[in-house]
Amino acid sequence: MTPTAEPPATGPSAFLPRSFRVAAVHRETAETRTLELQPVDGRPAPAFVPGQFTMVYVFGVGEVPMSITGDPARDDRLVHTVRVVGAVSRAIAGLRRGAEIGIRGPFGRGWPLTEALGRDLIIVAGGVGLAPLRPVIYHVRAHRAAFGRVSVLYGARTPDELLYRRELARWRRDGAIDLQVTVDRASAGWTGLVGVPTLRLRQLTIDPARTLALTCGPEVMMRYAVRELEHCGLDAAQVHLSMERNMQCAVGLCGHCQFGPDFLCRSGPVLRADRVLPRLAIREL
Amino acid sequence: MDTLEPLLAAHPFARHLSAAHLHVLVGCARNVRFDAGQFVFREGERADAFYLIRDGCIALEVATPTTTLTMMTLGAGEVLGWSWLFPPYRWKFDARAVEPTRAIALDAQCLRTKSETDHDLGYELLKQFALMVEQRLHATRLQLLNAYDANG
Amino acid sequence: MPAQFVLSRAAFVELLAALRAQGYRLMGPTVRDGAIVYDELSGVDDLPIGWTDEQDGGTYRLTRRDDAALFGYTVGPHSWKQVFHPPAVKLWRAVRDERGLRLEAEPLPAAKTALIGARACDLHAIAIQDTTFLHGPVVDRRYEAARRDTFVVAIQCGQAARTCFCASMGTGPRASAGFDLALTEVLDERGHRFVGEAGTPAGEAVLARLPHRPAAPEDLEAAAQRHDAALAQMGRRLDAGGVRELLQENLDHPRWDEVASRCLACGNCTMVCPTCFCTATSDRGDLAGREAERWQTWDSCFTMDFSYVHGGSVRRSTKSRYRQWLTHKLSTWFDQFGRSGCVGCGRCITWCPVGIDLTEEVRAIRETPSRPGPAAEPSHGHP
Structure with a gap:
C-alpha cells in the first residue's frame, strides 16, 4: 500500500x-x-x-x-x-x-513511508513547505490504522499565507490526525495559535522510540525543528527533511543541486537529518 | 491539596523538580479554569501568580487603539507568566483564554517567600524560568527572521 | 605485456587512412589560434608537426621543435569532452500551434569517431565521464550514442609539461588501458617510428592490415627512454593520500579566503578540465511564440547563477565557489563516483589567468590544517 x-x-x-x-x-x-x-x-x-x-x-x-x-x-x-x-x-x-x-x-527520493508504517509521525511544515507533505497527509488519512499517533504542526507568517485552508479546517474538525496550525503574526479575526511551529513540539506527547519526524520549510526552520526534536528525545536519524537547491536536469547529471556529496535531485530532495546536519552548519556550501 | 500533587507532577514544568520541592510547590498551588474569552490577567495588573497550563489555549495579547495583536499562544504543558519574578511584579501583556482552559496557578508571594528561605528551591525555579525565557526569545527571533519569506 | 610492434611514420599515415576508410571521423590535435586543440583531422598534415608547448601556471606558448615529431607536446586547452560532451547541445524542440503543444527530441549523434593522440590522462578522463554519464542510475543516451563507436589511438607521453602531475594521480604518464592502439613516438638514428601495442581485438584487426614488424630490444629501449623522460619532467606533484578527508575536514580553512583573493571566478579551470561535466539548461523561443528549443550548455560552478535558488545564490562568495570546485574534484567525487575527479593533466593550472595551482592549494591546507588530526594534537599536561 x-x-x-x-x-x-x-x-x-x-x-x-x-x-x-x-x-x-x-x-x-x-x-x-x-x-x-x-x-x-x-x-x-x-x-x-x-x-x-x-x-x-x-x-x-x-x-x-x-x-x-x-x-x-x-x-x-x-x-x-x-x-x-x-x-x-x-x-x-x-x-x-x-x-x-x-x-x-x-x-528524486520521497518521504520514507515504508519506514513510517506502524510508527507515530510528527510532521513540521512551514509556509509552502506544506506542499510536499500534503501527499503524506492524504496517504496517512487513507490508511489511518497503519500509523500510530500523527501530529502535524504547520506554521505560516500570517493567516492569509496559509495553504489549503478549507482542507485544513476539515482535517481539524474530523480529528483523524492532530493538526495544529500556527502563524507568526496574527491578524484581526485570527483565533488560532500564534508562534513558530517548532516551539510547539515540546507540548506534544512523544514516544521517541516509535516516532518518525518529517519536516519541510525554510532551511532555518528545519534546522531548529531537528534541534527541538532532538530535545524531545528523537535522534536526528529519525528526522527527514526536504532540501531545495538549483535543479536543472533533475537526474543528477547537470551538477547544480550538489550539496556536498549529494546530488539533491537524486539522493534527495528528502534526506535523513543526521546525514545533512553537519553540512547545514557550513555557510555557502 | 492531595489531588493537586499528581496534577502538578504530571506537568512538564515539574519534570526536573525533586519530590521535596514539588511538595513545597503544592503548598502554593491551586486549580483554576478559564472560559473562552476570559482574561487570565491584564497588562499592568499585579503579577501575583504564574500558570501551568494543563489543557486549552491562552493568548498573550497587546491592544492597540484599533486592533488587538496576539504575540503568541500557549497550550497544554506550557507555562504562562514570569513577571511575578521581577519587581515591580506587573504583567506586561494581556493573557486571555481563547478556548476553555484548565491550569494550576502558583501563588507568587508564597513562592517568593519560600525561595528566599530555601535557595535551592529558588535556584531550581530560576533554572526553569531561564530555560523558558531562552526558548521564547529564540522563538521570537525566528518570528523576526520572517523565514517563510526569506530564501529557502 | 602484449607483443610490441613497430610502425613506421609512413605506416602511421596508412593507419589514419585505414580508419577513415572504415568510416571513422578522425579527431586529433591541430594548431589553431596559437594553441594545440582537438579538431577533425583530414590527415597527418593537420597534426602539429614540429611544434611543442611550454606551459606553467597561467602560461601557454607554442614553440618550434628541432625535429618533425607529430606528437611532441603535451595537452592543450581542449579535452575529449569536446567530442563526447560538446559545449552546446540541442535536446529537443517544441512547437505550439492550433493542435496544441508538441515536443520532439533531437536525433542522437551517429558518428564513428577515432581519437588520434589521446594521452593517458585523457583516457582516464574519458573513463571518468563514462562513469558520470553511463554508469549512474540515469544514462545520458546522447553521450552513450556519441561514445558508442570510438576507436582510440593513444600516444604515450615522451615528455611532460611543468604543469603535469598525472604520476601523482595514478593516471600516467603511461596509458595501460582504454585504447585500441597505444603508440610511443620515437625519433632517433634508427628513424621516425612508433613503438606500440594493441589493447583490443579491434586494434589488432586494424594493425593486421598495416605494414609493421615486431619491436626489437632497441625499439623497446628507445620507447622506455621516452616514458622515463616524461616521468622525470613531471613538473607538479600532488600528495593525493587522504586528500578526500583533508578537504572535508578543512571547509573553513583560511586558505580558501586566501585563494579567493586571487581567483577571478572566470571558470576557465572548469572549461578546460577534462572531467568537469556540469551543464546549464536553457530554453530559447522564437519571436512569434510558435517554436522553442531546449539547449544544454557547459556551465561552471564559478558563476553566481550556478547555485541560484529563489531569493539569491547559495554560493555568493568566490571563496565558496572555489571551495566547491576543488572539494568536488578531489573529495566528494569519491562519494559520487568512487574515485577522484582529477587526472593530473594540469590544464586548470595552465589556463588559470592568475596561475592558481591546485597542487599548491592542497599543499597549503595540508601544511596548516585548521583542525589538527590526532597525530598533530600537541600533548600537554601530564608527561
Whole structure:
C-alpha cells in the first residue's frame, strides 16, 4: 500500500517533457496557486512517492522544479502548488484552465513511508513547505490504522499565507490526525495559535522510540525543528527533511543541486537529518 | 491539596523538580479554569501568580487603539507568566483564554517567600524560568527572521 | 605485456587512412589560434608537426621543435569532452500551434569517431565521464550514442609539461588501458617510428592490415627512454593520500579566503578540465511564440547563477565557489563516483589567468590544517 514511483526515466524521456493540460486552478493565497494537471495523451498521470518533484515547463518561458502535492492514490491528475518567486513560477501561476504545459518526472527520493508504517509521525511544515507533505497527509488519512499517533504542526507568517485552508479546517474538525496550525503574526479575526511551529513540539506527547519526524520549510526552520526534536528525545536519524537547491536536469547529471556529496535531485530532495546536519552548519556550501 | 500533587507532577514544568520541592510547590498551588474569552490577567495588573497550563489555549495579547495583536499562544504543558519574578511584579501583556482552559496557578508571594528561605528551591525555579525565557526569545527571533519569506 | 610492434611514420599515415576508410571521423590535435586543440583531422598534415608547448601556471606558448615529431607536446586547452560532451547541445524542440503543444527530441549523434593522440590522462578522463554519464542510475543516451563507436589511438607521453602531475594521480604518464592502439613516438638514428601495442581485438584487426614488424630490444629501449623522460619532467606533484578527508575536514580553512583573493571566478579551470561535466539548461523561443528549443550548455560552478535558488545564490562568495570546485574534484567525487575527479593533466593550472595551482592549494591546507588530526594534537599536561 505504500506508494511506489515508476522506475526513473532514462535517456531522452528523462529530458523530454510530456504534455499536460491544466484542468483546474485554485487560488490558495495572493502569491500561490494550486494547479491540477491531466496528461494530454489520455493515459494515467505518473505514479509518485510523496516528496518527489517534477520539472514543469512553460512553453517559451522555462522550466522549474516543483514538488507534487496531490493525492498519491489518484492517477487521473498531477497536482502542483506554485508560489510566485520568478518568471517561470509567475507564468505557471498565471496559466488558465485548458493551457498546455510540459512535465518531466517524477524525480528524486520521497518521504520514507515504508519506514513510517506502524510508527507515530510528527510532521513540521512551514509556509509552502506544506506542499510536499500534503501527499503524506492524504496517504496517512487513507490508511489511518497503519500509523500510530500523527501530529502535524504547520506554521505560516500570517493567516492569509496559509495553504489549503478549507482542507485544513476539515482535517481539524474530523480529528483523524492532530493538526495544529500556527502563524507568526496574527491578524484581526485570527483565533488560532500564534508562534513558530517548532516551539510547539515540546507540548506534544512523544514516544521517541516509535516516532518518525518529517519536516519541510525554510532551511532555518528545519534546522531548529531537528534541534527541538532532538530535545524531545528523537535522534536526528529519525528526522527527514526536504532540501531545495538549483535543479536543472533533475537526474543528477547537470551538477547544480550538489550539496556536498549529494546530488539533491537524486539522493534527495528528502534526506535523513543526521546525514545533512553537519553540512547545514557550513555557510555557502 | 492531595489531588493537586499528581496534577502538578504530571506537568512538564515539574519534570526536573525533586519530590521535596514539588511538595513545597503544592503548598502554593491551586486549580483554576478559564472560559473562552476570559482574561487570565491584564497588562499592568499585579503579577501575583504564574500558570501551568494543563489543557486549552491562552493568548498573550497587546491592544492597540484599533486592533488587538496576539504575540503568541500557549497550550497544554506550557507555562504562562514570569513577571511575578521581577519587581515591580506587573504583567506586561494581556493573557486571555481563547478556548476553555484548565491550569494550576502558583501563588507568587508564597513562592517568593519560600525561595528566599530555601535557595535551592529558588535556584531550581530560576533554572526553569531561564530555560523558558531562552526558548521564547529564540522563538521570537525566528518570528523576526520572517523565514517563510526569506530564501529557502 | 602484449607483443610490441613497430610502425613506421609512413605506416602511421596508412593507419589514419585505414580508419577513415572504415568510416571513422578522425579527431586529433591541430594548431589553431596559437594553441594545440582537438579538431577533425583530414590527415597527418593537420597534426602539429614540429611544434611543442611550454606551459606553467597561467602560461601557454607554442614553440618550434628541432625535429618533425607529430606528437611532441603535451595537452592543450581542449579535452575529449569536446567530442563526447560538446559545449552546446540541442535536446529537443517544441512547437505550439492550433493542435496544441508538441515536443520532439533531437536525433542522437551517429558518428564513428577515432581519437588520434589521446594521452593517458585523457583516457582516464574519458573513463571518468563514462562513469558520470553511463554508469549512474540515469544514462545520458546522447553521450552513450556519441561514445558508442570510438576507436582510440593513444600516444604515450615522451615528455611532460611543468604543469603535469598525472604520476601523482595514478593516471600516467603511461596509458595501460582504454585504447585500441597505444603508440610511443620515437625519433632517433634508427628513424621516425612508433613503438606500440594493441589493447583490443579491434586494434589488432586494424594493425593486421598495416605494414609493421615486431619491436626489437632497441625499439623497446628507445620507447622506455621516452616514458622515463616524461616521468622525470613531471613538473607538479600532488600528495593525493587522504586528500578526500583533508578537504572535508578543512571547509573553513583560511586558505580558501586566501585563494579567493586571487581567483577571478572566470571558470576557465572548469572549461578546460577534462572531467568537469556540469551543464546549464536553457530554453530559447522564437519571436512569434510558435517554436522553442531546449539547449544544454557547459556551465561552471564559478558563476553566481550556478547555485541560484529563489531569493539569491547559495554560493555568493568566490571563496565558496572555489571551495566547491576543488572539494568536488578531489573529495566528494569519491562519494559520487568512487574515485577522484582529477587526472593530473594540469590544464586548470595552465589556463588559470592568475596561475592558481591546485597542487599548491592542497599543499597549503595540508601544511596548516585548521583542525589538527590526532597525530598533530600537541600533548600537554601530564608527561
